[in-house]
Amino acid sequence: MRTWTIALAAVLSLALSPVADAKPGKGKGNHDDDSDSTNGAQQHPGGGGGGPTTTIRGAGQRLHFSFGGKLRLKAGKLKGNFVIVAHPLAPDSTRLTVSCRFFEFKNATLAGPRLEFDAKGHCAVLETDGDIQKIHVENHVVIVDNPAGTDQIDVEFIGQSGIMIPGGELSFGNFTLATS
Numbered sequence: 001m002r003t004w005t006i007a008l009a010a011v012l013s014l015a016l017s018p019v020a021d022a023k024p025g026k027g028k029g030n031h032d033d034d035s036d037s038t039n040g041a042q043q044h045p046g047g048g049g050g051g052p053t054t055t056i057r058g059a060g061q062r063l064h065f066s067f068g069g070k071l072r073l074k075a076g077k078l079k080g081n082f083v084i085v086a087h088p089l090a091p092d093s094t095r096l097t098v099s100c101r102f103f104e105f106k107n108a109t110l111a112g113p114r115l116e117f118d119a120k121g122h123c124a125v126l127e128t129d130g131d132i133q134k135i136h137v138e139n140h141v142v143i144v145d146n147p148a149g150t151d152q153i154d155v156e157f158i159g160q161s162g163i164m165i166p167g168g169e170l171s172f173g174n175f176t177l178a179t180s
Contacts, residue, residue: 050075052179056115056143060173062153064088065165068173071105071115078108078117082141084155084163097126100137100163113145113177118158137162145177 051074059068069082082105086098102121109116118140125133138158145151151174154167 054110054177054179056080056145056175056177058145058151058173058175060151060153060170060175062165062168062170065155065163067153067155067165069102071117073108073110073115078105080105082119082121084165086163094128095125096128098163099124099126102137102139110177113147115141115143115145115177117141123163135161139163142167143175145175151175 053072053074055070055072057070059066061067065084065086067082067084069080071078071080071082082102084098084100084102088096100121100123102119104120105117106120107116107118118138120136120138123135123137125135127133139162140156140158142154143151144153150169152167152169153165155163155165157164
């Protein structure tokens with residue numbers, strides 16, 4: 001009986017381990033390297049070939065959503081990490097907390113202080129009964145680094161699943177765009 005318990009505990013710990021869920025190129029680990037994780041991004045003017053790199057970094061909160069990360073736009077490709085966490089004050093459903101990590105970025109455009117991109121990832125959803133669900137999401141994200149005032153964010157669904165942040169100013173936090 002004891003051997004069975006130890007074996008079951010080992011299998012469960014491996015099944016719940018983030019490493020057991022890792023797939024190459026699917027967002028596990030740090031994406032600050034120069035590996036190719038995107039296709040179809042559009043670079044801002046002057047950004048062709050080996051042109052400049054624009055780094056977008058920061059974090060903030062709007063309503064009951066926290067979000068942030070570090071992204072780099074270079075040679076038409078957007079790479080990096082971006083997360084959104086929702087923690088409703090009084091959930092209207094059985095979803096208590098939602099934590100999303102985006103690992104694939106496409107259709108990026110940068111116009112002045114405004115970055116738009118499509119993002120794919122997955123969310124871990126904590127239900128009020130203790131269950132944890134994993135859902136795949138696709139979103140369109142707009143970040144505005146407003147140098148004269150408060151930054152803005154808007155996150156919309158693409159298709160049937162995603163997480164949504166109504167567009168508007170950040171309650172607190174800051175994004176910065178820097179080109180080098």
